[in-house]
Amino acid sequence: MRYDSITDAIGDTPLVRIDPAVHGLRHIDLYAKLEMLNPFGSVKDRAAWNMARPGLPDAVRRGATIVELSSGNTAKALAVIAGMHGLPFKSVTNRMRVPEIKELLLLLGAEIEELPGRSECLDPTDTEDPLTLFHQELTRPGRPSLHTDQYFNDLNTAAHAAGTGPEIIADLDGRAPDWFVACVGTAGSSTGVARALRAHDPAVRVVGLVGEKSDFIPGIRTLDEVHEVGLFDPATYDTIEAVAADDALDGMLTLIRRCGLLAGPTGGAAYHGAVRHLRPLDAESAGAAGADGRRRTAVFIVCDRVESYLGYVRERRPELLGRPPARNSVATLTDAEIRATTVIDTTDARKWIAAERPLVVDLRGPFAYAALHIDGSINIVDELFDELLRGGLPFSKRQPVLLACPVGEKSVRYAALLTRMGHPDVRSLAGGIIAWRDAGAPLVRD
Amino acid sequence: MNGALQLEPHLEPPLATVLRAPAFLHTLVDALGSPLNIVLPDRIAANVGRFRAVHGRHSLAGQVYFAHKANRSRALVRRLAATDAGIDVASLGELQHALGAGFTPDRIVATGPKDPQFRWLAARTGVTVSVDGEGELAGLAALVRRHGLAPVRVLLRLSGFEAAASGIRVRSRQSRFGTSVTLLDGLLDAVERHRDAVEPVGVGHHLDTTSLDEKALALEGALHAMDALRRRGFRPRAVDIGGGFGVNYLADGAAWDRYTTALTHAVLGSRPPLTWGGHGYGLRAEGGTLRGALGLYPAHRPLAGAAYLDALLARPAPSLGGRPLGTLLLENLYDLYSEPGRALVDQCGLSLARVLEVRSTAAGDRLVRLAMTADDVSLEEHGVLMDPVLVPRDGPGPAADDDAGCDGTGSDGGGPGAHGVYLTGSLCLESDLITRRAVFLPRPPRPGDLLAFANTAGYCMDFSATRAQAQPVAHKVAAWEEDGSWRWCLDEQYWPLTPSGGLTA
Numbered sequence: 018m019r020y021d022s023i024t025d026a027i028g029d030t031p032l033v034r035i036d037p038a039v040h041g042l043r044h045i046d047l048y049a050k051l052e053m054l055n056p057f058g059s060v061k062d063r064a065a066w067n068m069a070r071p072g073l074p075d076a077v078r079r080g081a082t083i084v085e086l087s088s089g090n091t092a093k094a095l096a097v098i099a100g101m102h103g104l105p106f107k108s109v110t111n112r113m114r115v116p117e118i119k120e121l122l123l124l125l126g127a128e129i130e131e132l133p134g135r136s137e138c139l140d141p142t143d144t145e146d147p148l149t150l151f152h153q154e155l156t157r158p159g160r161p162s163l164h165t166d167q168y169f170n171d172l173n174t175a176a177h178a179a180g181t182g183p184e185i186i187a188d189l190d191g192r193a194p195d196w197f198v199a200c201v202g203t204a205g206s207s208t209g210v211a212r213a214l215r216a217h218d219p220a221v222r223v224v225g226l227v228g229e230k231s232d233f234i235p236g237i238r239t240l241d242e243v244h245e246v247g248l249f250d251p252a253t254y255d256t257i258e259a260v261a262a263d264d265a266l267d268g269m270l271t272l273i274r275r276c277g278l279l280a281g282p283t284g285g286a287a288y289h290g291a292v293r294h295l296r297p298l299d300a301e302s303a304g305a306a307g308a309d310g311r312r313r314t315a316v317f318i319v320c321d322r323v324e325s326y327l328g329y330v331r332e333r334r335p336e337l338l339g340r341p342p343a344r345n346s347v348a349t350l351t352d353a354e355i356r357a358t359t360v361i362d363t364t365d366a367r368k369w370i371a372a373e374r375p376l377v378v379d380l381r382g383p384f385a386y387a388a389l390h391i392d393g394s395i396n397i398v399d400e401l402f403d404e405l406l407r408g409g410l411p412f413s414k415r416q417p418v419l420l421a422c423p424v425g426e427k428s429v430r431y432a433a434l435l436t437r438m439g440h441p442d443v444r445s446l447a448g449g450i451i452a453w454r455d456a457g458a459p460l461v462r463d
Numbered sequence: 464m465n466g467a468l469q470l471e472p473h474l475e476p477p478l479a480t481v482l483r484a485p486a487f488l489h490t491l492v493d494a495l496g497s498p499l500n501i502v503l504p505d506r507i508a509a510n511v512g513r514f515r516a517v518h519g520r521h522s523l524a525g526q527v528y529f530a531h532k533a534n535r536s537r538a539l540v541r542r543l544a545a546t547d548a549g550i551d552v553a554s555l556g557e558l559q560h561a562l563g564a565g566f567t568p569d570r571i572v573a574t575g576p577k578d579p580q581f582r583w584l585a586a587r588t589g590v591t592v593s594v595d596g597e598g599e600l601a602g603l604a605a606l607v608r609r610h611g612l613a614p615v616r617v618l619l620r621l622s623g624f625e626a627a628a629s630g631i632r633v634r635s636r637q638s639r640f641g642t643s644v645t646l647l648d649g650l651l652d653a654v655e656r657h658r659d660a661v662e663p664v665g666v667g668h669h670l671d672t673t674s675l676d677e678k679a680l681a682l683e684g685a686l687h688a689m690d691a692l693r694r695r696g697f698r699p700r701a702v703d704i705g706g707g708f709g710v711n712y713l714a715d716g717a718a719w720d721r722y723t724t725a726l727t728h729a730v731l732g733s734r735p736p737l738t739w740g741g742h743g744y745g746l747r748a749e750g751g752t753l754r755g756a757l758g759l760y761p762a763h764r765p766l767a768g769a770a771y772l773d774a775l776l777a778r779p780a781p782s783l784g785g786r787p788l789g790t791l792l793l794e795n796l797y798d799l800y801s802e803p804g805r806a807l808v809d810q811c812g813l814s815l816a817r818v819l820e821v822r823s824t825a826a827g828d829r830l831v832r833l834a835m836t837a838d839d840v841s842l843e844e845h846g847v848l849m850d851p852v853l854v855p856r857d858g859p860g861p862a863a864d865d866d867a868g869c870d871g872t873g874s875d876g877g878g879p880g881a882h883g884v885y886l887t888g889s890l891c892l893e894s895d896l897i898t899r900r901a902v903f904l905p906r907p908p909r910p911g912d913l914l915a916f917a918n919t920a921g922y923c924m925d926f927s928a929t930r931a932q933a934q935p936v937a938h939k940v941a942a943w944e945e946d947g948s949w950r951w952c953l954d955e956q957y958w959p960l961t962p963s964g965g966l967t968a
Contacts, residue, residue: 131633134674135761137707137805230720241727244753382786384686385794388693398784423793424522451524451796462693 026056028180032188039275040292042299045313057094059321064205065094067176068165081161096125117325169247173205182213193218196315198291200226200237204249225254226290232262236283260286281326284319291317345406347430358433360447363456375417389460417442425449469903470850471714472917477503478810485854487949497817498835498937504542506811511548513769521776521789523799530804531557533921538941538957540564545959551802555581591616596642597653604660618667618703624684635677669705679778682788703800709767710809712849719763738900760846768806805921812920814840818912829884836888837897838927840916850902851914882907
């Protein structure tokens with residue numbers, strides 16, 4: 018397949034059947050529409066390109082900045098498209114909650130602007146919401162911009178009505194599925210696909226999935242938030258159901274580990290929501306399938322890939338990213354080992370330093386060390402020291418060592434570990450640098 | 464609707480306990496009139512303990528300063544003076560009050576806009592002064608020199624923190640207070656010019672936001688500012704991160720979600736209104752799409768108070784090697800100062816009002832008129848949606864619903880057995896609504912019953928109380944439990960001489 022531009026590779030994504038042994042539905046074939054295989058990684062590639070394309074020549078002429086309210090995949094796609102056309106891209110967000118996406122956007126050259134949070138001491142007469150300010154700035158003269166406006170732009174929906182929807186019909190041999198299941202973010206993909214499918218067969222049932230209110234699944238709006246979306250029309254959906262973040266992660270794991278689909282949490286939510294919705298219908302359709310002799314089909318959308326969500330997984334399911342226990346770890350120390358460690362107070366430490374010149378290792382961060390430290394000490398920040406010790410003793414056994422940290426809690430543990438590793442003379446500064454300061458001992462700034 | 468629309472208050476002892484003593488509450492209102500405010504001084508000491516525990520968990524020294532403006536109660540301040548906490552005063556009166564309650568100057572921080580008298584007493588007594596900028600610093604230094612005072616300990620109040628160049632711009636709400644960090648150099652020049660008269664003990668800030676991200680960014684910026692002070696040869700000790708740690712007002716997060724969803728639907732017109740005149744609390748509908756922003760306090764907050772501080776200290780600082788903010792404070796040998804207001808008086812009081820009249824409007828809305836004005840319990844003004852607790856005159860038990868059938872609001876949305884009513888005040892003003900929304904009570908209130916607004920000690924008690932139309936202003940009493948029964952005295956009579964709360968020495 019040869020293309021002139023990567024944007025030509027947007028769309029025509031595969032429709033993959035999920036093994037019935039995985040989902041357990043006996044009369045319904047379940048298919049995943051793999052929007053994660055779009056070139057920039059998500060279903061948003063279609064909408065981003067469709068929304069940006071008409072305005073690009075004019076934007077290039079004016080040197081405009083492409084602007085969008087997005088904390089995720091739309092921003093990602095627009096950042097790439099802007100870059101390809103030599104334009105800056107700015108993403109304005111209500112807090113980007115997935116750190117990897119933020120970093121990826123910066124890597125793509127995007128500028129990120131985060132809107133302020135709520136006032137703690139509420140002033141009810143303050144009616145200016147951050148979004149109003151955003152729109153005021155867009156219309157300010159002298160700052161040309163191309164606002165793609167994904168939550169209100171019909172070109173978002175149109176991308177799916179003309180692309181995603183007809184592709185599904187074509188791949189199902191000219192038939193619309195009996196059920197279409199999609200998570201609702203901007204409502205663009207669900208609305209557009211539903212429009213195309215219903216035009217083909219009005220009997221299609223459309224299931225919209227939203228996040229539970231107190232919960233957060235990236236890319237999905239909650240039951241209340243969907244009403245803020247201009248493209249959202251409740252009439253599009255036969256039913257709207259909520260999915261919990263935990264269920265989304267379970268669904269994601271099933272897709273990844275059992276289906277070979279490296280989906281993100283949104284895809285997991287769609288899979289979970291689809292199976293949950295279809296299971297009782299599957300039981301009923303035992304007779305129905307027999308009646309017209311046709312198996313039923315359902316399609317859900319896999320929006321994007323898992324790689325950007327490792328931080329999200331780590332926060333919610335740290336056990337999934339567990340690592341084996343490290344060698345020479347302070348975590349394995351016993352209370353007895355810690356109690357047996359030599360600690361010395363500031364007065365004795367100063368005498369010892371003067372008499373035997375031990376190596377003084379300051380375990381605090383470099384910022385704190387640079388500001389004030391014990392004269393002649395060296396700085397190895399605790400996390401680095403931790404890693405060093407995994408490999409073995411980092412200094413000679415003939416070299417006495419004094420370890421120092423803020424209050425003497427960390428240093429005593431590392432001193433115990435060094436002792437266990439065979440170092441004969443390592444001591445911990447009792448009360449740490451704070452005790453040292455409070456005793457009036459000198460601290461220097463180089 | 465799936466489920467009821469009650470917003471039950473989150474109650475812990477002793478607030479929960481006193482609400483189970485209806486005879487005690489009725490006796491107080493019979494004697495002292497309605498409205499009546501009750502403060503629970505022992506609880507403020509327990510709250511200090513929770514903040515101290517967070518300091519302990521991060522091995523941080525420092526001080527917790529109660530933001531006095533949240534409540535002017537004498538009892539609370541006197542009880543606090545008996546702990547090891549500090550106090551943050553924002554007026555001459557508050558400073559006098561704190562000194563009179565037993566706070567020594569080393570436990571007092573003076574913040575906010577200051578008139579000459581306030582500044583004089585602060586400098587004279589030697590409290591720490593949080594200075595807004597160069598002008599205030601110069602004025603303070605002149606005062607010290609003119610009167611031959613000892614150098615004044617100052618905290619430099621900063622604002623306008625922005626992320627270090629990283630492509631991410633975090634917008635913060637504009638603040639009227641403090642000096643922008645972009646002007647820090649000039650401020651430090653001024654500190655150097657006045658080093659004979661002021662001693663910079665550190666920097667401070669206060670961000671009026673619920674966002675941890677913004678607060679983390681400010682604390683990170685404060686660490687850089689402290690370093691700038693050190694580079695100039697000063698030895699600053701403390702970072703004052705202000706307050707705004709929040710309170711969790713509601714017992715049930717699902718109820719809050721249910722209520723706000725119903726409110727959204729009411730604004731969109733897809734369910735009957737929940738509010739007087741279709742008030743939307745900042746939301747409005749435009750062509751079927753929801754616009755505006757919900758102007759409400761996030762009443763259910765799983766992360767609030769001391770736990771919020773804990774989470775803030777655990778946040779990493781990207782420009783400082785990604786180390787947690789608490790670790791950075793500790794490693795740099797800094798003390799942590801905080802100024803919680805609302806969070807420190809969480810569960811510390813309640814406001815009582817007598818039911819005067821219950822009637823139905825022609826439209827079928829049920830109105831409950833209370834012997835108080837909306838200013839006596841400013842829950843609406845502060846956007847805190849929380850139902851009052853019904854304290855029956857004749858003890859608990861099911862009451863005959865005397866006018867069942869004309870209960871338009873109650874029949875919808877409250878769920879089985881719930882009765883929706885609008886609470887109105889005693890002023891001759893259309894706007895004197897104590898709730899602009901229907902509150903759903905377990906039974907219709909009757910004249911003589913009390914409604915108890917729980918957990919009002921933070922800003923919602925008598926913060927806005929006036930004598931409009933010569934209506935009475937609430938008396939305030941302090942209450943405490945002793946040997947299994949409730950004792951009380953007038954707020955101004957309270958001294959923390961436990962166990963008898965000031966009645967005997």
